[in-house]
Amino acid sequence: MNSLTLIFTFFIVAAFTNATPSLVSRSQLQMNQYSMLNHTQQQINETELVRGSGSCNYKIDIKTSCSSPEHTTDTIDIIIGDANGNQIISSPDPSMRGSSLKRCTTNPFDLVQANCIGKICSMFFVRFGTDGWIPESATLYNDGYPPITFNFNYLIPFGVPSGIYNCNK
Numbered sequence: 001m002n003s004l005t006l007i008f009t010f011f012i013v014a015a016f017t018n019a020t021p022s023l024v025s026r027s028q029l030q031m032n033q034y035s036m037l038n039h040t041q042q043q044i045n046e047t048e049l050v051r052g053s054g055s056c057n058y059k060i061d062i063k064t065s066c067s068s069p070e071h072t073t074d075t076i077d078i079i080i081g082d083a084n085g086n087q088i089i090s091s092p093d094p095s096m097r098g099s100s101l102k103r104c105t106t107n108p109f110d111l112v113q114a115n116c117i118g119k120i121c122s123m124f125f126v127r128f129g130t131d132g133w134i135p136e137s138a139t140l141y142n143d144g145y146p147p148i149t150f151n152f153n154y155l156i157p158f159g160v161p162s163g164i165y166n167c168n169k
Contacts, residue, residue, distance in 0.1 A: 055114065055115065070103050072132075073131055128159060
């Protein structure tokens with residue numbers, strides 16, 4: 001009886017949403033996500049090649065939370081962006097990796113001669129590793145704009161961008 005109710009409900013939902021019922025396997029979804037990420041990275045690379053509007057210096061002070069593990073081997077990538085969708089994606093130099101992301105410390109990071117973008121209004125981290133790094137805050141210094149601080153204080157998930165978007169066009 002429950003199976004019949006479930007099938008009947010499925011067909012009603014499909015009829016009202018004009019959806020075509022289909023079965024999609026987990027591997028197909030993962031391949032589609034991978035293709036979408038690949039396409040997005042390609043668009044970012046092409047945008048950076050086309051834009052190339054000079055170079056600017058950016059400085060980021062990253063404070064690691066006191067709730068973070070004492071020592072970590074995690075590494076991070078940083079994504080900053082403006083309200084027009086322009087982004088800079090960067091990996092910190094080796095001195096910013098692993099052991100320098102210690103609990104309760106602040107580490108400076110320079111994005112020297114990166115492409116110039118507008119006023120920064122978003123910041124994301126991508127974490128790689130198993131220790132569970134937790135940033136408390138990040139203050140970004142951008143030529144020609146006042147410093148902006150992003151407050152995190154939560155565990156950055158593994159391998160996916162996680163951060164703050166405060167952009168209003």
